[in-house]
Every structure is written in C-alpha cells, then in structure tokens.
Amino acid sequence: MPVNDDLQKAQRFREAALPYLDDVYTLARYLLRDASDAEDAVQECYLRALKHFDSYRGPAMKPWLFAILRNVCNAEYARRAHRPSAIEDTPGAAEQTPIWQESEASPETEVLRSRDAGAIRKLIDALAEPFRETFVLREINNLSYREIAEAVGAPVGTVMSRLARARAMLRAAWTAEEEQAK
Amino acid sequence: MTCDEARILLHALLDNELDAGHARDVEAHIASCPDCAAEFAAQREMQRVLADTNLRYTAPASLRARIEASLPQAQRQQPSRRSVLRGFAMGSAVSALAASGVVALVLRQDDQQRILSEVVSAHLRSLQAGHLTDVVSTDQHTVKPWFNGKLDVAPPVIDLTAQGFTLVGGRLDYIDARAIGAVVYKRRQHVVNLFVSQTSNTEYRTPKTETMQGFNCRRWSNRGLNFWAVSDIGADELAEFVDKFEAAMKANVEG
Numbered sequence: 389m390p391v392n393d394d395l396q397k398a399q400r401f402r403e404a405a406l407p408y409l410d411d412v413y414t415l416a417r418y419l420l421r422d423a424s425d426a427e428d429a430v431q432e433c434y435l436r437a438l439k440h441f442d443s444y445r446g447p448a449m450k451p452w453l454f455a456i457l458r459n460v461c462n463a464e465y466a467r468r469a470h471r472p473s474a475i476e477d478t479p480g481a482a483e484q485t486p487i488w489q490e491s492e493a494s495p496e497t498e499v500l501r502s503r504d505a506g507a508i509r510k511l512i513d514a515l516a517e518p519f520r521e522t523f524v525l526r527e528i529n530n531l532s533y534r535e536i537a538e539a540v541g542a543p544v545g546t547v548m549s550r551l552a553r554a555r556a557m558l559r560a561a562w563t564a565e566e567e568q569a570k
Numbered sequence: 571m572t573c574d575e576a577r578i579l580l581h582a583l584l585d586n587e588l589d590a591g592h593a594r595d596v597e598a599h600i601a602s603c604p605d606c607a608a609e610f611a612a613q614r615e616m617q618r619v620l621a622d623t624n625l626r627y628t629a630p631a632s633l634r635a636r637i638e639a640s641l642p643q644a645q646r647q648q649p650s651r652r653s654v655l656r657g658f659a660m661g662s663a664v665s666a667l668a669a670s671g672v673v674a675l676v677l678r679q680d681d682q683q684r685i686l687s688e689v690v691s692a693h694l695r696s697l698q699a700g701h702l703t704d705v706v707s708t709d710q711h712t713v714k715p716w717f718n719g720k721l722d723v724a725p726p727v728i729d730l731t732a733q734g735f736t737l738v739g740g741r742l743d744y745i746d747a748r749a750i751g752a753v754v755y756k757r758r759q760h761v762v763n764l765f766v767s768q769t770s771n772t773e774y775r776t777p778k779t780e781t782m783q784g785f786n787c788r789r790w791s792n793r794g795l796n797f798w799a800v801s802d803i804g805a806d807e808l809a810e811f812v813d814k815f816e817a818a819m820k821a822n823v824e825g
Contacts, residue, residue, distance in 0.1 A: 398642040403779055403786070403805040409637070410784045413629035427633045434637045449804055505623050512625070526585065527617070528625050530759075533587050552578040559616050 401441045404449050405434065411529055412453050418524040419461045421513050429464060433457040451531060451539040458521075458540065511561050519554035526551055571599040576606045584610075584617055685746055686789075686798075690782045692743045693763045693800040696752065702761065703739030703754050713740045717751050723795065725751035725766035726819055733814040735762060755811070762801040762811055769796045777812050779805050788812050792819075 412433060416426035433456050437444075444452060515523060518540070525536045533551075537544045571579075576599045582588045583596045600607045696702050705716040714727040720742055729737045734757065741752040745765060755762040769791060777790035786808045789798045799812055 394642045402638075402641060403781065406634075406637070406781050407784050407786055407802065407804065409629045409634060410626060413633065414625075414627045417627045426627075427630065430629065430633060431636055431640070435640060438641065505625055508620070508623055509625060527620055533582070533585070548582055549578055552581045555581060555613055555616065556577075559612060562616070 397441060398438070401438050405437055405441075405453060408450050408453055409434075411450060412457055415454055415521075415524060415529055416457055416461065418512060418528070419458070419521060420464070425464065429457060429460045432460045436460065448535060448538075450529070451535040454525065454529070454531075454539040455541070507565075511558060511565070514561060515554055515557055519550050519557060522547060522550040523554035523558065571595055573599075573603060573606055576600065576603065577609060580606065580610045580613065584614055686780055686782055686787055688745045689765055689787060689789075689798045689800055690785050692745060692752070692765065693761075693785060694783075696741065696743070696754070696763055697761060702741065704741045706739040708737050708739075710737060713737065713753065716740055721749055721751050723751065723766065723768040725753055725764075726795075726822070727753055728815060728818045728822065730755065730811070730814055730818060733818070735811055735814065757801070757803050757807065757811070760801055760803045762799060762803065762808070764815070765798040765800070767796045769794060777809070777816075779808065781805075790816075792816070793823075 409430070413426060413430050416429045416433075417423065420426050420429060433453065436459075437453055437456050440456070512520060512523065521540065522536060525531045525539060526533075531539065533544050533547050536547045540547070542550075576596060579588065579592065579596045580600065583593055588596065600610050705713055707713050707716075708729070708731065710727045710729040714724070717725055717727075717740060725740070727737070727740065731737060735755040736757075738754045738756050741754060743750050743752045743765065745767065748767065750765055750767045753764040753766065755764065771791065772794045773791070775791040777788050779786055779788045781787070785800055785802055786805045787798055787800045788805075788808050788811075789796070790812065791797065797812075797815075799808055799815075801808055801811075803811075
C-alpha cells in the first residue's frame with residue numbers, strides 16, 4: 389500500500405536523519421551567519437533530503453545532509469542577487485593568501501588566551517569562503533577529510549590546503565585581536 | 571619536504587589523517603625546522619582551545635517541531651472518529667475494558683516518555699568530564715564484579731571490542747528514582763551508554779529506536795531486564811550495537 393510505504397519511509401528517514409539536526413543547523417548558522425535564514429535553510433534541507441531519501445545509498449548520513457544543505461544555501465545566496473555567493477569554488481583573492489607569513493613576534497612564545505565561545509564564533513564568521521566552510525566541517529562538525537571532500541565535492545588535496553589556510557587566517561585574526569586588546 | 575608542503579601537511583598530522591609514512595616525514599621535517607615546529611605547536615594549541623569551547627549551535631525546538639510536522643506522520647496517527655464510535659457501539663462491558671486498556675496504554679507511554687528523557691539526561695550527564703565511568707576497565711571480568719552489591723540486578727557486561735564497540739567501564743546512575751547500572755562502550759569517539767534495570771516482566775520486547783534531543787535511544791527487554799542503549803551514533807549503528815550485544819548475550823547464556 390503506497391500510503392504505508394510513505395509512512396515507513398518517513399519513519400526510516402526520521403531515525404536516520406533527525407539525529408543530525410543540530411549538526412546541520414550548526415553548519416547552516418556558520419554558512420549563512422543568520423539564525424532565521426539558517427532555520428529556513430535547514431527545513432528546506434530536510435524536505436529535499438526526504439524527497440531524495442530513496443536514492444540515498446549511504447554509508448554516511450551526515451556528509452550527505454551537509455551536501456544538500458550546501459545546495460540550499462547556495463541557492464539562497466543566488467536568490468539574493470545583490471550579495472556575493474556563499475561558497476565559491478573558483479579561487480578568489482583569499483585563495484591567494486599565503487598560508488603563512490614570517491611574523492616578527494616569535495610565535496612559539498605566544499599562547500592564545502582562552503576566549504568565550506561568542507568571540508571565537510565571530511572570528512570564524514569573519515573567515516572568507518570556502519575556508520570557513522571547510523574549517524567548520526572539520527573542527528566543529530568533526531568530519532574526516534574524505535567526508536568533507538564528499539560533502540563539498542572537491543578533491544581531498546583541495547580540502548587540505550583550504551583547511552591549512554583557514555587555520556592560518558583564523559590564528560592570525562585571533563592573535564591580531566589579542567594584540568589590540570593589550 | 572619543503573616548508574610549504576609541511577605547512578599544509580602538519581594540519582593533516584594534527585587531525586590524524588596521515589598514514590604512518592607521511593606522518594614520519596612531517597615529524598622529521600618539524601624536528602629539523604624550528605619555524606615549522608613553532609607553527610605546529612601554535613596550531614596544536616589553537617586546536618586545543620577550540621576543542622575546549624562549545625562552538626556548536628542547538629537547533630531551536632520550534633525548528634525540530636516544524637520539520638517533524640512536515641514529515642508524513644506514522645506514530646501519531648489519531649484513530650479516526652468513526653473507529654472510536656465503532657468502539658462505543660460494542661457492548662458496554664467490552665468498551666469499558668477497552669477504555670481501561672487504553673488508559674493503561676496511554677499512561678505507560680507517558681511513563682516511557684519520561685523514562686526516556688531521564689535516560690537521555692543520564693547520558694548527557696555522563697558525557698561531562700569525569701562522569702563517564704566509576705570503574706574504568708576494558709576487561710569484562712573487572713567491570714562485572716564491580717556492580718556486585720551495588721544494585722539489585724547484575725548487569726550483563728559483555729566485551730564487544732572485537733565487534734567494533736570497545737568496553738570502557740561501568741557506572742552507577744539513577745533513573746526513575748532508582749539506582750541503575752550503566753555499562754559504557756565507545757565507538758570511535760562516540761560514547762554508548764547501556765543502561766540496565768530489573769523488570770518483573772520476563773517477556774521479550776523487541777528493540778525499538780526513539781530519538782530525543784538528537785540522541786538515539788534503543789530500548790528492549792529480555793530475560794527480566796530492561797535495556798536502553800543511548801548514543802549520538804547513527805540509528806543504524808546503534809541497532810548494530812544492540813544486535814551484537816544480544817547475539818553475544820545469547821551465546822553466553824547458551825554456552
């Protein structure tokens with residue numbers, strides 16, 4: 389009976405996908421940097437995921453949901469035509485940023501002060517895409533490099549270099565803020 | 571290895587993503603290059619601070635409810651008005667019985683819902699630093715006797731390391747105002763708490779998964795014991811855990 393199939397499918401979907409709601413919402417918050425936009429995107433993501441659940445072949449649910457969320461977020465940015473794309477895969481100016489710079493201060497003596505979560509979130513929010521996305525997927529959503537590559541549709545090598553740049557930029561911004569605070 | 575390469579690969583080293591050969595290469599470079607060593611130390615420090623900070627967001631309950639509402643509802647189907655009326659049409663004795671049965675069923679589900687939320691809270695508590703285990707051991711012959719005398723039940727402690735779930739220890743917890751045993755397993759970095767309590771009902775109840783606050787909870791009953799397995803691992807993995815636990819338990823009883 390088709391109605392029953394639908395119910396069973398919905399139940400399987402609920403068990404498989406809903407446990408990741410906080411993960412998906414977290415990623416949406418960092419991608420869109422707005423609470424209500426993130427809510428809308430997550431809801432749309434779950435609707436699409438249910439629609440395509442039949443073609444889901446696993447094994448990992450999380451990267452699959454993330455890939456769908458990315459598409460939703462990209463569409464949202466395309467709709468707001470006056471804003472730049474959320475996640476651009478073409479190398480932009482930020483991609484040319486050197487991974488590291490010789491700093492005058494001796495880095496080995498610098499110890500980062502623990503900051504409250506709000507301050508760190510702001511620093512992460514300030515990262516340019518696609519570095520922010522890669523950083524969040526690794527450091528906050530705990531995906532492996534392979535899973536990140538799967539979710540963003542880029543080779544593992546690209547993931548690695550983006551992550552290195554993201555962390556270098558984050559640390560630079562972090563220490564710069566601490567310098568100012570002094 | 572050049573510094574440029576090392577500056578990328580040291581992150582993979584930090585993330586445990588390198589195979590042994592590459593890890594050795596990066597470590598050798600770091601050992602011989604003070605600049606890269608400093609960068610490695612600085613990045614490790616930053617990773618530590620980040621790991622100590624909760625940077626995740628929690629989905630608002632209203633969002634969860636909206637998504638739930640948009641799914642075809644399987645569990646919360648209300649009986650149609652007509653079927654309720656048909657119930658009344660049956661003899662009064664039968665419907666009285668049915669009514670009391672319904673009440674019992676409703677109450678029990680409420681009860682189960684409350685216990686489920688207590689189980690999930692206990693799981694959350696256990697994840698706080700230092701709360702996970704009272705007895706730390708990967709040896710089932712250490713963990714099992716530890717429960718002796720502490721509970722009115724001997725929780726089965728089964729090492730499932732070979733099946734991909736590492737036994738890490740045991741703990742006393744409180745559910746439904748009673749002391750209860752918790753056997754703790756790990757799957758990769760994920761904690762699985764297996765709560766065990768006694769029940770007067772010896773019939774087998776098949777495992778059923780429920781989700782609360784993003785955690786999966788699979789509960790079942792067997793041999794006079796109630797079990798709740800709780801974790802943030804996927805529902806399929808949790809089902810695998812329960813299957814393996816039951817299979818090992820069956821083998822123990824029969825062997």
